[in-house]
Amino acid sequence: MKRRNFLVAAGAAFVAGCNRIAESKAGKSLLDAAEGWHQGAQRLLTGRRALAPEYPKSAISPFFRGNGSTDPQNGDYPRHVEEGFANWRLEVRGLVDHPLSLSLENIRKLPQRSQITRHDCVEGWSAIGEWTGPQLAVLLEAAGLKPEAKFVVFRCADEYKGGRYYESVDIEDAFHPQTIVAHSLNGEPLPVRNGAPLRMRIERQLGYKHAKYLTAIEAVASLDEIGEGQGGYWEDRAGYQWYAGI
Ligand SMILES: Nc1nc2c(c(=O)[nH]1)N[C@H]1C(S)=C(S)[C@@H](COP(=O)(O)O)O[C@H]1N2
Ligand SMILES: [Mo]
Secondary structure, three states, X not given: OHHHHHHHHHHHHHHHHHHHHHOOHHHHHHHHHHHHHHHHHHHHHHHHHOOOOOOOHHHOOOOOOOOOOOOOOOOOHHHHHHOOOOOOOEEEEEOEOXXXXXXXXXHHHOXXXXXXXXXXXXXXXXXXXXXXXXEHHHHHHXXXXXXXXXXXXXXXXXXXXXXXXXXXXXXXXXXXOOEEEEOEEOOEEOOHHHOOOOEEEEOOEOHHHOOOOEXXXXXXXXXXXXXXXXXXXXXXXXXXXXXXEO
């Protein structure tokens, strides 16, 4: 209460001060500029936090096509397919207080979110599907993100055209309510084609940001040392935008 009263009093004093400043011409333009800045910042914030549209079940595409890697053959992945992903682990590591190593069962027991959204690929196709899994925020909170963490990197099991796929987002997208670690598509475990057993859904971003075949989530302070430093597979190879907000 004390702190609140202080804030109210400070606010009142600030407003009184502003009224005095506004009486002078220079003061007025200063306040106008400040207001413009604030509106810009506000728009930016609500813009980044806004939800992507969600659709009714009737809108779900009969077939959710695959793109990029659709049947990885490198490393341990084929063995995991044979084992029905019984030994798959998802690591949460990097700038966290408590690194995690989670089984699919661990992930299915967390609070879940389901969302029917439209996936937009830059190659010019879209599909609507229902995705289910815990919010990334739940995993990051469980691991305890350190204050230095500025980005979250997604590590993938697949090699595509000779290189491991990876992606990254900033903290704001990592904590967006529609950013989930999906284990199901349309109520069934993910098909291999769509990233089994785990893939990211980052609904305010274009398709290439939604990392499939997810093996690790890594909190970092900078993207400079990750891959070629551009924050993602296509960003490094083809100059795609790192911030692919839609
Ligand atoms: N690991 C991995 N993730 C990936 C890709 C990939 O090749 N490997 N392709 C990306 C691209 S360009 C798109 S459009 C989507 C495709 O998802 P889908 O196969 O479920 O349609 O996954 C993205 N995530
Ligand atoms: Mo894509």
